[in-house]
Amino acid sequence: xxxxxxxxxxxxxxxxxxxxxxxxxxxxxxxxxxxxxxxxxxxxxxxxxxxxxxxxxxxxxxxxxxxxxxxxxxxxxxxxxxxxxxxxxxxxxxxxxxxxxxxxxxxxxxxxxxxxxxxxxxxxxxxxxxxxxxxxxxxxxxxxxxxxxxxxxxxxxxxxxxxxxxxxxxxxxxxxxxxxxxxxxxxxxxxxxxxxxxxxxxxxxxxxxxxxxxxxxxxxxxxxxxxxxxxxxxxxxxxxxxxxxxxxxxxxxxxxxxxxxxxxxxxxxxxxxxxxxxxxxxxxxxxxxxxxxxxxxxxxxxxxxxxxxxxxxxxxxxxxxxxxxxxxxxxxxxxxxxxxxxxxxxxxxxxxxxxxxxxxxxxxxxxxxxxxxxxxxxxxxxxxxxxxxxxxxxxxxxxxxxxxxxxxxxxxxxxxxxxxxxxxxxxxxxxxxxxxxxxxxxxxxxxxxxxxxxxxxxxxxxxxxxxxxxxxxxxxxxxxxxxxxxxxxxxxxxxxxxxxxxxxxxxxxxxxxxxxxxxxxxxxxxxxxxxxxxxxxxxxxxxxxxxxxxxxxxxxxxxxxxxxxxxxxxxxxxxxxxxxxxxxxxxxxxxxxxxxxxxxxxxxxxxxxxxxxxxxxxxxxxxxxxxxxxxxxxxxxxxxxxxxxxxxxxxxxxxxxxxxxxxxxxxxxxxxxxxxxx
Numbered sequence: 317x318x319x320x321x322x323x324x325x326x327x328x329x330x331x332x333x334x335x336x337x338x339x340x341x342x343x344x345x346x347x348x349x350x351x352x353x354x355x356x357x358x359x360x361x362x363x364x365x366x367x368x369x370x371x372x373x374x375x376x377x378x379x380x381x382x383x384x385x386x387x388x389x390x391x392x393x394x395x396x397x398x399x400x401x402x403x404x405x406x407x408x409x410x411x412x413x414x415x416x417x418x419x420x421x422x423x424x425x426x427x428x429x430x431x432x433x434x435x436x437x438x439x440x441x442x443x444x445x446x447x448x449x450x451x452x453x454x455x456x457x458x459x460x461x462x463x464x465x466x467x468x469x470x471x472x473x474x475x476x477x478x479x480x481x482x483x484x485x486x487x488x489x490x491x492x493x494x495x496x497x498x499x500x501x502x503x504x505x506x507x508x509x510x511x512x513x514x515x516x517x518x519x520x521x522x523x524x525x526x527x528x529x530x531x532x533x534x535x536x537x538x539x540x541x542x543x544x545x546x547x548x549x550x551x552x553x554x555x556x557x558x559x560x561x562x563x564x565x566x567x568x569x570x571x572x573x574x575x576x577x578x579x580x581x582x583x584x585x586x587x588x589x590x591x592x593x594x595x596x597x598x599x600x601x602x603x604x605x606x607x608x609x610x611x612x613x614x615x616x617x618x619x620x621x622x623x624x625x626x627x628x629x630x631x632x633x634x635x636x637x638x639x640x641x642x643x644x645x646x647x648x649x650x651x652x653x654x655x656x657x658x659x660x661x662x663x664x665x666x667x668x669x670x671x672x673x674x675x676x677x678x679x680x681x682x683x684x685x686x687x688x689x690x691x692x693x694x695x696x697x698x699x700x701x702x703x704x705x706x707x708x709x710x711x712x713x714x715x716x717x718x719x720x721x722x723x724x725x726x727x728x729x730x731x732x733x734x735x736x737x738x739x740x741x742x743x744x745x746x747x748x749x750x751x752x753x754x755x756x757x758x759x760x761x762x763x764x765x766x767x768x769x770x771x772x773x774x775x776x777x778x779x780x781x782x783x784x785x786x787x788x789x790x791x792x793x794x795x796x797x798x799x800x801x802x803x804x805x806x807x808x809x810x811x812x813x814x815x816x817x818x819x820x821x822x823x824x825x826x827x828x829x830x831x832x833x834x835x836x837x838x839x840x841x842x843x844x845x846x847x848x849x850x851x852x853x854x855x856x857x858x859x860x861x862x863x864x865x866x867x868x869x870x871x872x873x874x875x876x877x878x879x880x881x882x883x884x885x886x887x888x889x890x891x892x893x894x895x896x897x898x899x900x901x902x903x904x905x906x907x908x909x910x911x912x913x914x915x916x917x918x919x920x921x922x923x924x925x926x927x928x929x930x931x932x933x934x935x936x937x938x939x940x941x942x943x944x945x946x947x948x949x950x951x952x953x954x955x956x957x958x959x960x961x962x963x964x965x966x967x968x969x970x971x972x973x974x975x976x977x978x979x980x981x982x983x984x985x986x987x988x989x990x991x992x993x994x
Contacts, residue, residue, distance in 0.1 A: 317359050317360075317361065317362065317363075317364060317377070317380050318362065318363050318364070318380065318381045318382065318383060318460070318463060318464060319363075319364055319366060319373070319377075319380055319381070319382035319383065320332065320343060320363045320364060320365045320366070320382075320383055320385070321365075321366050321367070321368075321382055321383065321384045321385070321436055321440065322365075322367060322384060322385040322386065322387075323367060323386070323387070323389070323392050323426060323429055323432045323433060324367045324392065324396050324399070324426060325387075325391075325392045325393075325395035325396045325399060326385050326386060326387035326392050326446055327385055327387055327446035327449065327450065328365050328367075328385055329365075329485075329487050329488040330449075330450070330453075330475075331385055331449070331453075331457075332363070332365060332486075332487040332488075333475050333485045333486060333487050333488070334453045334457060334474065334475065335363060335457065336486045336487065337470070337473045337474070337475050337485075337486070338453075338454065338457070338469045338470050338471070338473050338474055339457070339466055339467050339469055339470075340467060340470075341362050341363060341466075341467070342361055342362070342363075342486075343361050343362070343363035343364060343365055343487070344357075344358040344359075344360075344361040344363075344364050344365070345358065345364065345365045345366065346358050346359075346364050346365070346366045346368070346373065346374075347366065347367070347368065348368065348372065359374075359377060362464065367426050367432075368426065369426070369427050369431075369432060369435050369436075370382075370435055370436065370439045371435075381441045381463045381464075382436070382439060382440045382441055382442075383440060383441065383442045383443075383444065383460065384433075384436040384437070384439075384440035384442070384443045384444070385444050385445075385446055385449065386433055386436075386443060386444070386445055386446065386539060387445070387446035387447070388446075388447065388513065388514070388516065388536070388541050388545075388547070389429040389430070389433075389528065389532050389535075389536060389541075390516035390520055390525070390528055391446075391513065391514070391515055391516045392429060393414055393417045393418060393429060393516075393528070394410075394414065394515065394516045394519045394520065396413075396417055396425070397410050397411075397413035397414045397417060397519075398410065398413075400413050401413060410519065411524070414519070414520065414524060415524070415527070415800065416800065417429075418524070418527055418528050418531060418532070419531070419797055419798055419800060421797075421799065421800065421801055421804075428531075428532075429532055429535075430531065430532040430534070430535035430536075431794070433535050433539070434535055434595075437538075441462075441463060442459060442460065442463075444456050445539065445540070445547070446513075447513045447547050450513075453474055454469060454471060454474060457469075513547065514545045516545075517545055523967045523970065523971075525543065526967070526970040526971040526974050527798070527918075527970045529543050529970075529974040530793060530916060530970045530973045530974040531793045531797060533974050533977055534977035534978070534979035534980065535979075537979075537980075538979065543974075563604060564601065564604055564605065564606040565604055565605055565606070565704045565705070565993045565994070566606050566607075566608070566702050566703045566704050566705075567605060567606065567607045567608070567703065567704065567705045567706075567707065567989050567993075568607075568608050568609075568610050568615070568700065568703040568705070568706045568707070568722070569589075569590065569593075569607060569608070569609050569610065569618075569706075569707045569709065570610050570706070570707060570708050570709045570710065570713050570716070570717075571586055571590065571609040571610060571611045571616075571621075571709070572610070572611055572612055572710070572713050572716070573585075573586045573709060573710055573713075574586055574587065574611060575611065575612065578858060578882075579885065581729070581789075581907070581909045581910075582709070582710055582729055584792075584909065585709065585727070585729070585765070585789055585909075586709050586710075588789075588790070588792055588978045588981075589709070589978070589981065589982060589985065590609065590618070590621050591621075591978070592978040592979055592981060592982030593607065593618065593982045593985065593986060594618055594619075594621055595979070595982070596982060596983070596986060597618055597619065600618075600986070603986070603990055605986070605989060605990065605993075608703075609621055610706075610716070612716075613696055613699070613716070615699060696716055696717070696719065696720070697719040697720065700717060700719070700720040700721075700722065701720075701721065703720070703722045704722060704723065704993050705722055705723045705724070705725060705989060705992060705993050706720055706722045706723070706724050706725075707724075707725045707726075707727070707985075707989070708724060708725070708726040708727070708751075708755065708760070709727050710727070710729070710751075711726050711728060711748065711751030711752060711754070711755055712744070712747040712748055712751050713751070714750065714751040714754040714755065715750075718754070723760075723761075723992055723993065724755060724758050724759075724760035724761065725760060725761045725762070725763060725988060725989070725992060726755045726760045726761070726762055726763070727762075727763040727765065728762055728763070728764055728765070728769060728773055728906070729765055729769070729906040729907070730769060730772075730904065730905065730906025730907075730927075731769070731772045731773070731776060731906075732904055732906075733745045733748040733749065734776055735772075735904060736903060736904055739903075752777060756777055756778055756779060759783075760783075761783050761784075761785070761988065761992050762777075762779060762783055762784045762785070763784075763785055763786075763787045763985065763988065764784055764785070764786050764787075765786075765787065765788060765789050765906055765907045765928075766786065766788065766906060766907050766927075766928035766931055766932065767786050767928070767931055768906075768927045768928035768931055769786075769906045769907070769927075769928060770784050770786050772927075785984075785988055787981055787984045787985055787988070788907070788976055788980075788981060789907050789909055789912070789976070789981065790912065790976040790977045790978045790980070790981055791909065791912040791913045791915075791916040791973065791976065792978065793916055793973075793977070795885065795886075795888070795889060796888065796889045796892065796913040796914075796916040796917055797889055797916060797917060798889075798893050798916075798917050798918045799889060799890045799893035799894070799917070804890060805890055805893070805894050808887045808890040808891060808894075809890075809891075809894060811887065812854075812856070812878075812880040812881075812883065812887075812891070813878065813880070814852070814854055814878060814880065814891070814894075815852060817850055817851070817852055818850060818851050818852070818896045818956070819851065819852040819853065819854045819878075819894075819895055819896060820839065820851070820852070820853045820854065820895065820896060820897050820898075820899050820922075820952065821854050821856065821891060821892065821895035821897070821898050821899065821914075821919075822835055822853070822854070822855045822856065822857075822898075822899050822900070823856045823857055823883070823888075823891075823892075823898070823900075823910055823914075824857050824900070824902075824910060830900075830902050831901045831902055831903050831924065831942050832855060834901060834942065834943065834944075834945050834948055835853075835899055835901055835948060836853070836855075836877060837945045837948075838901075838945045838946070838948035838949035838952060839853045839876075839877065839949075839952065841945065841946070841949045842949050842952050842953055843876060846953070849956065851876065851896070851956060852876045852877070852878055853876060853877045853878070853899075854878045854880060854891070854895070855877065855878065855879050855880070856879075856880040856881070856882075856883045856891065857881075857882065857883070858881065858882045888913070889913075889916075889917050892913060892914045892917035892919050893917045893918065893919065895914070895919050896919075896955070896956065896962075897919065897920050897921065897922055897952070897955050897956075897962075898910070898911070898914035898919050898920070898921045898922070899921070899922045899948075899952070900914075900921060900922065900923050900924070900929075901922060901923065901924045901940050901942045901948050902923075902924045902926075902929070902942060903924060903926065903942045903943070904924075904926060904927045905924070905927050905928050905929055906927070906928060907928050907932060908923070908927075908928055908929045908932045908933075911923055911929060911932055911933055911937070912932055912973060912976060914969075915933070915936050915937075915969040915970070915972055915973040916969075916970075916973045917969075918966050918969050918970060919966075919969065920936060920937055920938075920955060920962060920965035920966060920968075920969060921933055921936060921937035921938075921969075922937060922938050922940055922948065922951045922952065922955065923937050923938075923939060923940070924939070924940060924941075924942035925939035925940060925941060925942070926942060932972075933972065934968065934971075934972040935965075935968045935971075935972065936965055936968040936969040936971070936972045936973075937965060938951040938954060938955060938965075939951075
């Protein structure tokens with residue numbers, strides 16, 4: 317038995333008819349739909365069609381050989397939108413059906429086009445593009461001889477699209493159902509709509525194409541599909557050179573940031589970079605690269621992150637039932653205890669059990685290792701010796717790698733410690749400055765996450781331009797996408813006590829650099845000059861530091877300002893989607909990832925006209941002078957009073973957001989690894 321898998325409306329029925337007409341091979345289907353009976357003997361057929369995800373198949377049959385037929389996602393979704401209207405819900409609108417299918421909320425629509433494709437790309441033994449298959453079906457089908465004994469083909473029996481649409485094919489025409497001939501003809505006409513490549517161009521307007529590309533562009537590019545509709549020949553991206561274990565170049569990526577409890581921008585960068593590089597792991601060895609992850613003195617294979625840790629979203633540490641279990645690993649624990657007290661200026665008294673109230677086991681272990689490393693009691697040199705290249709994802713973590721002899725690549729996220737020292741603790745400024753000195757002294761190559769950051773590095777670091785590469789971050793479009801389910805929105809807004817009224821959204825750690833003081837002042841001015849406006853300001857995020865002025869101001873402010881505290885990650889895209897505008901009038905950003913996350917949800921932005929933000933936003937928002945309260949207020953007024961402008965900005969959001977994706981970020985990063993090592 318061989319699985320014949322595809323996303324719905326990708327040409328699978330045509331494939332089945334080729335197998336039947338040319339080779340005389342029958343096929344069955346496997347599904348979990350209630351409307352159609354499932355053949356209890358489906359697995360006795362040589363081929364079984366399915367649209368399900370690999371993990372939804374019966375356990376005992378998941379490892380059977382499989383063929384995956386993939387088609388330009390837009391053609392598939394257009395056909396699926398019509399299929400829904402023709403066979404299930406006649407009252408539905410084609411464009412609404414298309415938008416729902418593109419977004420595939422909560423795993424609907426067979427997991428969504430790119431999710432379905434990506435999962436099968438990893439599993440399938442053969443992958444055929446529909447656009448190639450219809451040009452020469454015999455050529456591709458004959459390749460299956462590697463996994464099945466095919467009968468001699470009847471070459472003159474290859475069906476045409478007309479044969480299927482206007483004839484009586486074995487599959488797709490209602491054969492076997494108790495229907496009149498007229499009904500069967502009608503089914504065939506609807507099921508076999510056009511069968512042409514690029515038919516989506518007559519159905520999907522530029523805006524909807526931008527929405528589609530925002531969410532599925534990375535997978536489309538991987539398969540040779542372009543945004544304008546051309547289909548490129550798929551060329552082997554990497555030379556098929558077999559490297560022996562001795563010839564592999566070893567790379568170590570610093571993943572220490574994964575231990576942070578809060579999901580800030582740098583942690584998200586590390587998470588998404590590792591996830592996306594892990595997705596390319598099948599190609600890494602063909603390029604002669606072996607990648608591991610370094611976390612506080614421990615080293616994990618990239619495969620571990622891919623197979624285990626990705627599910628848990630962070631690297632799990634071995635847990636003891638008591639903090640005392642940790643103490644056993646280190647002699648003279650009282651010294652470590654004293655160092656913790658001195659280092660963090662916290663009062664630590666009583667028994668070891670008191671540590672539980674201050675730190676989780678993970679935090680305590682991380683802190684102990686940092687202190688021991690700082691004191692020179694841990695030596696990572698032996699562990700680091702095998703590595704040809706170390707990727708320092710945060711320059712403040714340089715001290716773990718001081719004794720390494722490897723080449724270095726360092727990601728620089730921003731230089732706020734130089735430009736806005738008043739927004740940082742002295743300890744962080746010192747660590748960042750020492751990290752900068754280290755990477756310059758080690759002649760490290762640099763990844764700047766924006767062109768603005770590159771310009772800053774050139775200005776303030778003694779490095780040549782050839783050493784700096786711009787590799788953009790991206791938003792995770794599996795998490796950040798437009799929400800169209802109003803009932804779900806109501807539940808989430810209620811959870812955070814946000815009224816179902818128009819609102820501006822601010823989402824960030826509540827700290828001075830994010831400029832929330834001026835944003836609140838601007839909102840107060842807006843409400844004072846427009847007392848009848850139905851509008852709230854929602855400030856979401858955990859408290860940072862130096863926020864006393866903000867607390868005092870909020871107490872004097874209108875009741876229209878709502879502080880939600882920390883927002884659970886699954887709720888973020890819904891709150892972004894419901895916001896009238898996302899306000900991020902920051903004084904400085906190395907990239908400004910929250911802006912891109914909001915834009916991926918179709919939410920226009922008001923942003924600080926400085927640093928990297930104009931570069932990231934493009935035409936999808938309104939720039940303001942971050943230090944000028946009236947500038948922020950005028951932008952707020954402009955966006956709430958001009959519906960035409962809001963709708964235009966929404967369209968630009970998806971257009972701009974579609975230019976960034978993590979797959980591209982990972983590929984550029986791996987290319988840089990390869991260039992630096994070789």
